[in-house]
Amino acid sequence: MxxxxxxxxxxxxxxxxxxxxxxxxxxxxxxxxxxxxxxxxxxxxxxxxxxxxxxxxxxxxxxxxxxxxxxxxxxxxxxxxxxxxxxxxxxxxxxxxxxxxxxxxxxxxxxxxxxxxxxxxxxxxxxxxxxxxxxxxxxxxxxxxxxxxxxxxxxxxPTVHGEGDHGFIAEIARAARERGFAGYIGDGTNEWAAxxxxxxxxxxxxxxxxxxxxxxxxxxAERGVSTRSIAEAIGRGLGVPVRSVAAEDAERAFGWISRFWGLDMRAESADTHRLLGWTPTGPTLRDDLEAGRYTR
The missing domain is CATH 3.40.50.720 (NAD(P)-binding Rossmann-like Domain)
Incomplete structure (x- = not known):
């Protein structure tokens, strides 16, 4: 076509x-x-x-x-x-x-x-x-x-990740560099699909x-990765502390990305996998974070 x-x-x-x-x-x-x-x-x-x-x-x-x-x-x-x-x-x-x-x-x-x-x-x-x-x-x-x-x-x-990504996770990492700490909102148990x-x-x-x-x-590919675990991986990569940020302070800590960082965005995809015969084979978000894709 x-x-x-x-x-x-x-x-x-x-x-x-x-x-x-x-x-x-x-x-x-x-x-x-x-x-x-x-x-x-x-x-x-x-x-x-x-x-x-x-x-x-x-x-x-x-x-x-x-x-x-x-x-x-x-x-x-x-x-x-x-x-x-x-x-x-x-x-x-x-x-x-x-x-x-x-x-x-x-x-x-x-x-x-x-x-x-x-x-x-x-x-x-x-x-x-x-x-x-x-x-x-x-x-x-x-x-x-x-x-x-x-x-x-x-x-x-919400995160389509990999080498060269300049999207949401890159923005969270940028905020961590600028402010000297890697943060999550509240208890950080909200999750993002990836x-x-x-x-x-x-x-x-x-x-x-x-x-x-x-x-x-x-x-x-992944139904959900907690924002706290994402922040912890960024903190390790940058060598900065990790901390919780109250919801009312989120915009000051993260900028515009704060409107998404506190959301729970888990998603199933089994029906899509079956319909398309699609089996994800790429690195996980944790793999990319631990490899320093966002913190080098």
Whole structure:
């Protein structure tokens, strides 16, 4: 298939592009910079110069492809409303372009907020709806469009880890360097699901080939790792003390990441493993932490 991928040069996207190409797909990657375009060309992908604000470019990419995988997001934590607006507009553009075509549409989502007091499952549905919701409510927007649009939700673990990660765990490690201690909120028993980047990229490609319309996939290898154990590993790696931070002091200690660091984001993924025949083989989050991936 000819697959149009947004976020193709990003952390997860670049791993997914390698997997898609290895499975014989032709990849057209969205790129907004010369550096991103060059990286995609080195991987063997075709480049379309566009970004999330270029709705005409996104529409054309979808119409010219056999499938769309939407992984891009502005991730502007200083202006989450703008990130949500751009995400909503992009997904509205894709669903309109793909309606009635039967072309697969896979979009990035997450496991946060799906369940309270238990690990979330693939059967859970988010309450996030409408333009003002997190991610612009796009998971429900896409799944509600089935069967007119062959939508599949890719719910990634909150940490997609590995060498070179600049996401949430890297931000926690950065805060520890700056403040001289590695912290967790409260008793640190809240847990985060995790998946290695290589396994995430493979799951995306398998999802394109094997997930029916309307499916929510949990791209999760470990159902949960406690935030206290993560902080302890960062503390060992940096040689700094580890301490609990009260909820009311969390923003001062961790910055914007505090709004997520205190959440419990456990997730099951057995149904996804069975459906896709996906068995994660990459390092665990603990492996990457103990190897110094975030503290060198």
């Amino acid at each position: 000819r697959v149009f991928v947004t976020g193709a040069s990003g952390w997860i996207g670049s791993a997914a592009v390698d997997e898609l190409l290895a499975r014989g797909h032709e990849v057209v990657g969205a790129a907004r910079s010369d550096a991103s375009a060059a990286r995609l060309e080195r991987q063997g992908a075709t480049v379309r110069r566009t970004d999330l604000d270029d709705l005409d470019g996104l529409r054309a990419g979808a119409l010219e492809a056999d499938a769309v995988i939407h992984l891009a997001n502005k991730h502007d934590w200083s202006n989450p409303a703008e990130s949500a607006r751009a995400e909503r507009a992009a997904v509205e553009t894709f669903t309109a372009a793909l309606a009635g075509s039967g072309k697969p549409f896979l979009l990035a989502a997450g496991v946060a907020g799906l369940a309270q007091g238990r690990p979330s499952t693939e059967a859970d549905r988010t309450d996030a709806r409408g333009p003002q919701a997190p991610r612009g409510g796009t998971e429900n927007l896409a799944l509600d469009a089935v069967p007119q649009v062959a939508s599949v939700s890719l719910r990634f673990a 998946v290695h980047r290589s396994d995430a990229g493979r799951a995306v490609a398998l999802g394109l080939d094997g997930a029916p319309a309307g499916t929510a996939l949990h791209v999760v």
